[in-house]
Amino acid sequence: MDTSIARRNILARIRAAQGRDAEPAASEREAVADYLARHPQGPRPPMPDDLIARFIEEAQKLATSVETVEALSEVPAAAHRYLTQQGLPVQAIAWQTLQDLGWAAAGLTVEFRKPQDSDVVGITGCFCATAETGTLVLLSGPETYASAGLLPETHIAIVPASRIVAGHEEAFDLIRSERGELPRAVNFVSGPSRTGDIEQTIVLGAHGPYRVHAIVVRGA
Known part of the structure; x- marks a missing residue:
């Protein structure tokens, strides 16, 4: 809606x-x-020159698993590899912007629609990602529905290396320069959903995915 x-x-x-x-x-x-x-911006920690390596390091600290590939054409095979290694179904829903990738050839059955309660895997791209915190930045839209990365138990996100920025400040600057105004929803995804409300015990998947897997594409 x-x-x-x-x-x-x-x-x-x-x-x-x-x-x-x-x-x-x-x-x-x-x-x-x-x-x-x-x-003026507030004080910020120094950032390394290699933002890709920093993003991967910080994402893994947050329980996001990461694989790196060289080209977008390798993404479907990487997604299939991850799902089979985890013992997960090779059926998924995905953003409509990802229809041109060779999912079927890689052994995946992908429907390009919003998720339903029974969907276990959601595949998205991302607007950008922040190296400082290992965070994915997703913008909602008619073809990039926010629910794809929130409702399924497993979220696979495609991260173009060229869209990894230093921090949240640069992410918002990018949104303003490219979109002009904020969309209906901007989601900052820092690892699987979790809560520690009960006896300070961390529980994954409390309000969203149990698993987040980032596929970093160096050539994109």
Whole structure:
């Protein structure tokens, strides 16, 4: 369900109550951009030159398993390899943006739709990833549904190496420069879902996937 129109209507009513036009004027947008450009960042840890290696290291600390391949064409075989090694079914749902990859040739049955309760594996891409925390950044859209990485027990994410940035600050800068405004949902995925509410015992899969597997594509 697309809630973009409902969100705009809600924001328009808030702006009307403040005596402002329904949509932000160009001057308002320019003022925000100017503030963001001038606002100093807080202290940040130093980052290595090799952001790919740092991302892999931090992702693994969060219980995200990682495999590296050289080209996008190798992704389906890598996904099949991971699923069979884990004893998982080789059926999955995936984003519609991934239809052109050779899933069937690699032995996978993939449907390009939103997940249902019975779907065990979800395959997504990512908008970018952050090396500082080993985090995947996913933006929702008509063909990149957020539920694909949230509902299935196993989440496989394709991570183009060229889209690995230093930290969250760079991720938001990239969203603003390429999208102009935030989509309906921005999800930062840092390993499998977990909770420690009960006796401080970590339980995986509490509110999302039990497993997160990242396939880093060096040539993408």
